[in-house]
Amino acid sequence: MNGSMEDMALAEDVVKEAKQLWGGLDMLILNHIGYTYFNYFDGDVEHIRKLLEINFLSYVAMTVSALPMLKESGGSILVVSSTAGESEPG
Structure with missing residues (x-):
């Protein structure tokens, strides 16, 4: 599956595909970030x-999609957040 996590439909599709492949989820690990090229706000809204x-809305979309499966399995949600996750575009 290819795409960008800025597409909320992709976030939901990832969870749906996990259900099709594995029948459910025991854990949802949210660990993706978007690249930023500035250290201060430069006006680029x-x-x-x-x-x-x-960095936020796709986490919400994936969590909302996965919640029924996680409730069923008694599963967990893990969010990994770090500025060390910065990456170069490419």
Whole structure:
């Protein structure tokens, strides 16, 4: 499955595919981040919007999609968050 986590439909599709492949989920690990090229706000609102979609809203979309399966299995949600996760575009 290819795409960008700024696409909320992809976030939901990832969870649906996990259900099809494994029949459910015991754990949801949220560990993706969007690349940022600045250390301070430079006025690029579109870049901030994309970061919010990738770094926050896709987490919400995946969690909402996975919650029924996680409740059924008594599963967990793990969020990994670190500025050490910065990466170069590419």
